[in-house]
Amino acid sequence: MKLLIVEDEPALITSLVSYLQGQHYVCEVASTFADAQEKMLLYDYDCILLDLTLPGGDGLDLLRELQRQRKANGVIITSARNAVEDRITGLHLGADDYLPKPFYLPELSARVAALVRRRHYNGSNLIQAHALTVDVLARTASVAEKPLTLTRTEFDLLLLLLANQGRVIAKGAIAEHLSGDAAEQFDTYETVYAHVKNLKRKLTEVGAADYIRTVYGIGYRFEPGAAA
Template identity: 45%
Template sequence: MKVLLIEDNIELAASITNFLEKEGYLCEVSYTRNDAHDKLISFQYDVILLDITLPDGNGLDLLQLIHHEKIESCVVIISAKNSLDDKITGLEGGADDYLTKPFHLPELHARLRAVYRRKKLQGSNIVSFNEIRLNTDTLEALVNNTPLDVTPKEFDLLLYFVVNKNRVLSRQSIAAHLWGDYTDNLSNFDFVYQHVKNLRKKIHAANGGDYINTVYGLGYKFNTTAS
């Protein structure tokens, strides 16, 4: 799961980032409203952790950007403000949850997973398509009830394909989703090809359908009809 943390407290941001990365998340950090604005219009994130009070503006303004640009990320507000008005404003502005500082990191983790399941996975930790079954809690992938020996990146790649089935995903967007926005400046994305190749090979070995098709010149597409 790819997370954008918008938090101006450097020490807290480092603590949250270190915790989430140990849990397997890919984290990007913005310390200002303007930097977050640039990231939100340039890259995709599964979840946005949003502080309200930022040095160059109100974090709630970013909710308007998210709504206006139809950004589909889950949003969890993390703020020291604890007034009812702030919560109502944030939730009515499109936030999916609101967590008041200080908080325990395991609670943040639980909230993050809950909003993602609710918004992206129809409330379930199980994602299924035909013979493919993915458990986002255990990171277990099954094809025809046969466990796949996949790496964490391969699991995330398959989940990304299944959640975005029938959509063309560029090699660049796949790289950014799985490895971070620094890949935006890379000259080639041959490593994406290798991961896709390995994943297709493992699915085929379990007698799964060949749903992942190459869209030449663009990227890949998870077709709902296997070839």
């Protein structure tokens, strides 16, 4: 799962990135209004943690821009601006939640997880696709009750595919989702090919069908209709 942290306090940024990466999230950071606007419009995120008071602009204007562009990113406002009017405006502009500063990092993580469940997995921790069962919270997977041993990146790739069942995901989108800003350092998608190949192999080894289909020249699609 990929997050964008829009925040300008260096100490808080360090704490957020350290904690959330420990919770298996890929984290990108934008510390100014302009940086946040560029990232939010160019890329997709499972959740954006949005401070309202930013160098160069107001976070509520970023929400307005997301609304104009019909971007479907989940948004949790994290702000010291505790006015009721700001909360109401933010929620009307499409924010999913509002967590006033100061907050506890475990509570923030729980709210992020809840938002991701609501938006991608119908509010459940368990995802079922024929013989495949994935527990999002426990980060475990099995096929017909046979455990599926995955690396962190392979599990994140599986979640991405499951959240977009039936839709083609471009190789570039997969690379950016799994690696965040680091994806721009690579000229090829060899890492994506390797992760997909390993995930397909591990699924097959425990008896799963060929759920992951290659769309040549574009990317990959998870076919929920494939039967084991």
